[in-house]
Amino acid sequence: GAGVSQSPSNKVTEKGKDVELRCDPISGHTALYWYRQSLGQGLEFLIYFQGNSAPDKSGLPSDRFSAERTGGSVSTLTIQRTQQEDSAVYLCASSARIRGYEKLFFGSGTQLSVL
Amino acid sequence: AQTVTQSQPEMSVQEAETVTLSCTYDTSESDYYLFWYKQPPSRQMILVIRQEAYKQQNATENRFSVNFQKAAKSFSLKISDSQLGDAAMYFCASTSGTYKYIFGTGTRLKVLA
Numbered sequence: 317g318a319g320v321s322q323s324p325s326n327k328v329t330e331k332g333k334d335v336e337l338r339c340d341p342i343s344g345h346t347a348l349y350w351y352r353q354s355l356g357q358g359l360e361f362l363i364y365f366q367g368n369s370a371p372d373k374s375g376l377p378s379d380r381f382s383a384e385r386t387g388g389s390v391s392t393l394t395i396q397r398t399q400q401e402d403s404a405v406y407l408c409a410s411s412a413r414i415r416g417y418e419k420l421f422f423g424s425g426t427q428l429s430v431l
Numbered sequence: 432a433q434t435v436t437q438s439q440p441e442m443s444v445q446e447a448e449t450v451t452l453s454c455t456y457d458t459s460e461s462d463y464y465l466f467w468y469k470q471p472p473s474r475q476m477i478l479v480i481r482q483e484a485y486k487q488q489n490a491t492e493n494r495f496s497v498n499f500q501k502a503a504k505s506f507s508l509k510i511s512d513s514q515l516g517d518a519a520m521y522f523c524a525s526t527s528g529t530y531k532y533i534f535g536t537g538t539r540l541k542v543l544a
Contacts, residue, residue, distance in 0.1 A: 347530060356440075358522060359534040372530070405474060416483075417464045417528045422476040 318342075320423035322408050328429045329398055337393040337426045341410030347418060348391050350383060353405040353425070362406075365391060398430045433458045435523050437535035444513045445543050451498075452508045452538045454523030463527045465499070467508045470520040470537070479521070482506065510540075518542045 321340040350362040361375040385391040411418040444450035467479040523535040
């Protein structure tokens with residue numbers, strides 16, 4: 317597609333349930349990122365993929381969070397046993413190297429609400 | 432460690448007026464890039480303007496310009512002739528050129544008709 321696509325746009329779930337968030341990056345972009353944006357906070361880095369591997373998972377807040385990327389394209393962020401503090405906007409980005417830096421292209425995010 | 436600080440949670444500006452959003456940063460890198468991103472209600476982050484640290488000249492993009500003070504580690508965004516469509520969250524960010532970006536906590540800009 318023309319841009320980074322994320323689904324679902326909004327997700328309401330009950331505490332304790334598992335959720336999967338999907339990100340479809342710009343075709344050809346090998347780098348992919350997940351960020352979390354909590355109310356009143358900046359963007360919190362979660363994980364970075366280069367191709368199908370994740371050299372930096374340091375931002376994943378707990379072992380309830382995991383992510384994978386297949387075929388160097390689509391990525392899925394999974395949150396197990398959701399908690400109310402997981403409520404946030406989850407943003408995905410892919411990047412292209414332009415003039416010495418990685419230019420980020422963002423999706424519109426998934427608003428996750430845990431009741 | 433790199434840090435980015437935005438001390439203005441919210442700002443307001445009258446339509447057609449000028450507003451300046453503040454950002455300070457800290458980095459030990461000699462080469463780095465600074466950015467302002469706009470996040471409208473659609474939630475999609477849009478790059479507004481970019482500044483390379485090695486360039487002394489302040490970046491400009493139409494109505495948007497920055498005041499880059501390298502010694503003071505300050506990077507403010509000036510929006511001239513503000514329009515209703517400028518209303519959004521604005522995030523300051525930095526990177527040394529790798530995948531690692533550091534974002535500030537954002538400033539919500541309201542534009543008053």
